[in-house]
Amino acid sequence: MPQNVWSLLAFGDTGWGDELLAGASITVQLAIVSLACGLILGLILAFGRLSHWRALRWLTDVYIIFIRGTPEFLVLLLVFFGLDQVVHMAATGLGFQSGFEIPKFAAAVAGLSLIFGAYASEVFRGAYLAVPPGQIEAAMACGMSSSQVFRRIRLPQMWRFAIPGLTNLWMVLLKDTSLAAVIALDELLRQAKVASEATREPLLFYVSAGVLYLVLTGISDIVRHRLERSAQRGFAR
Amino acid sequence: MLRKLLTAAAIVAIAAFSAGGAFAEGMTIRIATEGAYPPFNGKDAAGNLVGFDVDIANALCAEMKDQCTIVAQDWDGIIPGLVANKYDAIIASMSITDERKQSVDFTDPYYSNYLRVMAKTGSGITSIDDLAGKSVGAERSTVASQWAEDNLGRSSDVKLYDTQTAAYSDLTSGRLDAMISDIYPAYDWLQSNPGYEFVADKIDINDKIAIAVRKGDDKLREAFNAAIKAIRDDGTYAKINAKYFPFDIF
Numbered sequence: 001m002p003q004n005v006w007s008l009l010a011f012g013d014t015g016w017g018d019e020l021l022a023g024a025s026i027t028v029q030l031a032i033v034s035l036a037c038g039l040i041l042g043l044i045l046a047f048g049r050l051s052h053w054r055a056l057r058w059l060t061d062v063y064i065i066f067i068r069g070t071p072e073f074l075v076l077l078l079v080f081f082g083l084d085q086v087v088h089m090a091a092t093g094l095g096f097q098s099g100f101e102i103p104k105f106a107a108a109v110a111g112l113s114l115i116f117g118a119y120a121s122e123v124f125r126g127a128y129l130a131v132p133p134g135q136i137e138a139a140m141a142c143g144m145s146s147s148q149v150f151r152r153i154r155l156p157q158m159w160r161f162a163i164p165g166l167t168n169l170w171m172v173l174l175k176d177t178s179l180a181a182v183i184a185l186d187e188l189l190r191q192a193k194v195a196s197e198a199t200r201e202p203l204l205f206y207v208s209a210g211v212l213y214l215v216l217t218g219i220s221d222i223v224r225h226r227l228e229r230s231a232q233r234g235f236a237r
Numbered sequence: 238m239l240r241k242l243l244t245a246a247a248i249v250a251i252a253a254f255s256a257g258g259a260f261a262e263g264m265t266i267r268i269a270t271e272g273a274y275p276p277f278n279g280k281d282a283a284g285n286l287v288g289f290d291v292d293i294a295n296a297l298c299a300e301m302k303d304q305c306t307i308v309a310q311d312w313d314g315i316i317p318g319l320v321a322n323k324y325d326a327i328i329a330s331m332s333i334t335d336e337r338k339q340s341v342d343f344t345d346p347y348y349s350n351y352l353r354v355m356a357k358t359g360s361g362i363t364s365i366d367d368l369a370g371k372s373v374g375a376e377r378s379t380v381a382s383q384w385a386e387d388n389l390g391r392s393s394d395v396k397l398y399d400t401q402t403a404a405y406s407d408l409t410s411g412r413l414d415a416m417i418s419d420i421y422p423a424y425d426w427l428q429s430n431p432g433y434e435f436v437a438d439k440i441d442i443n444d445k446i447a448i449a450v451r452k453g454d455d456k457l458r459e460a461f462n463a464a465i466k467a468i469r470d471d472g473t474y475a476k477i478n479a480k481y482f483p484f485d486i487f
Contacts, residue, residue, distance in 0.1 A: 013283035077244065080314070081321035088322075101323075182314030183323075184269075190311060194280050197273040 008199055009208065016195040016205065023191030024212045030108055030177045030187065035170060037113035042120025049125055060121070067118035073179055079111035080183040108180040116173050123165035127158040160231040167224040171217055188212060244313055265304040266457070267324035268294050272309030276425070276481050277330040280309065292477045293347060293468075294328045300464040300473070316340055319451060326457065327449040342452050344461040346445035348486045352381050353423050354437045355408065356415040362436045368393045371414035374404040380442055381417045408433070424482065 009017040048060035067075060084102050102110075131154050139149045181190035192209035196202035270278040270290050278290040286307055298305035310318055312329075319327055319341060332350065333343045354373075356362050362371070369392040375382040377397040385395045396413065398404040405426060407413045416423075420439065427433055450458050468474045469487070478486055 013281075016282055019282070019284055077314070077317060081317045081323075084321055084323075181311040183318070184308060184310040184314070186309075194273050194309075195282075198275055198279045198281065 005204060008201060008204060016191075016199070019186075019191050019195060020188065020205070020208060020212065023186055023188035023209075024216070026186060027174070027177045027188040028216065030105070030112065030180060030185070031170070031174045033109050034112035034116055034173060034177075037109060038116030038120055038173070039166075041113055041117030042124055045117055045121030046124035046128065049121065050128060064118045064121060067115055072115055072176055073182075075115055076108075076111040076179050077182065079114065080107045083107060083110065104183050104185050107183060108177075108185055112173060112176060112180070115176070116169060119169050119172075120166060123162050123169065124158065126165065127161035128154065130161040131157045160235075163224070163228050163231055167220065167227075170220060170224075174216055174220065175213065244317060265306060266298065266301075266326065268298075268305055268307045268326050268328050269310040269315055269318060269324040270294070270307060270327070270329040271312050271315065273312070274330055277421075278328075289348075289477065289481045290328045290330055292480070293474075296468050296473050296477060297328075297461060297464040300467050301460055303460075316449070319449060322451070325450065325454070326461070330446055331449055333445045333447050337449070340452070341449040342454065342458055343447040343449055344458050345465055346447045346487075347465050348446050350442070350444035350446060351420045352384055352417055352440040352442055353420045353435050354415050354417055354440075355423055355427065355433055356436045357408075358432055358434045360414065360436065362415060364437050365389075365440070367437070368415060370394075372396055372412070374398060374407055374413040374416045375418065376401045376404055379419070380444065381419060384440065384442060385417050405430075420486075421482075 007015060009015055009020070011018040011021075045060050045064065048056050049064070051057055051060075084107075087102065135153055135157075136149055139153045140146075144152065177187050178189040180187050181193075186194075188209050192205040196205040199205070270286060270288075272278055272280050272286055274288075276288055278286065278288040281287050286309055291307060294305065294307055307328075308324060310324070315327055315329060315331075316337065318324060327341070331337070333346065337343075354362070354365070354368070362368060365388075368389055372394040373385055373389055374396045375385045375398070377399055382395075382397050385393075386397075389395050396404075396407070398407070401418065401422065404413070404416055404418075408416045409430070415436065417440075423435070427435070448461050450461070465474075474487070475485075
């Protein structure tokens, strides 16, 4: 390497270390906010698919088929650049002066949680169905109402069944945040690209970004392990 | 390739919706650049946008007496962002192509790309004709390789490489007598490889680089055209040019 690696990765105005960490921070923020919104959306969609109303089942089916059947990149492009236009048209249609612009971060979260929600709904649906019917029957036989059965029997166990699938999706989400570079969000991978072009040291910066992603997924794995252990308590192996 | 197709599809979809805001006087002009293509547009380690495109953008704004903001925008989303009205112009070393003309309008060019031949200093090659019988390298599937095959295919031994780097290493090892490439990356390489030089005249391939604006935004396009002409005439352009290249790139 022609230049000292540590001076290139230094913090402050001479090195790129602070830019990379700022990128990692945006990546983490994006992923966590999208996870929260996506989980809520996923639950709603799962119950939509399990609903007794045919129209609702059909609607959620179409949504999930659309999202799962199109590349993430296309969905994000449409949300990032299309949502603004829809809002703009609606506002001018209603007679408002429209200077409105969806903040970049919000647009990215919207796109990522729409995708996460669609996949998570299938995990939730699987988890819902994984609760043994015998337990539900037993609870009913004890005289519980259907909302009590849901609260006391289904929900606590759904969580246990859903964790492996959800943590998997979380890992995918963490890496999908790199797609947000198309709307000029300076997330980790984009910062690595800018730094590598500016310094002509692509290997150094892409490897550094890779290490940071590994640190993030490594931490996620520890959290997953803890969550699984706490969800498994009471279940002897 | 898939990304390119998807981006194109998104542009069409967005354009169908697009409200197509036009530029009006007294407005702040929002300009996008890529920020990952030095020395034309890049970032310094403090995170500031720097480079030829950025300097030109600032000079044009000063000339037009307008307020400008310059933002960095990744290349994949740079045209969709313009169409979706996230900014008003792209000054990011974008070549005028027929494909792009379908989604955006271009101003007059503010610089041009040429091909140049490089050889060892003192090689005796002084014109394109001198390349006859010599081995000439270029990167595969580029404008340079196309030109070399079309024009030197019969007279010279044209060798194509998968990467520019591979061609450079054969030039330095002596397996190539000369190499053809886009002028700017070649100039950059020559800076760190003394002992090699440009030979023969530059080859005009009609690759013009211009500012992109939304379709139909004629007022802004005309304003940029007038400003480009003005900074060419008053020497501002030459000053910026000299900061990056010792030859006229217009």
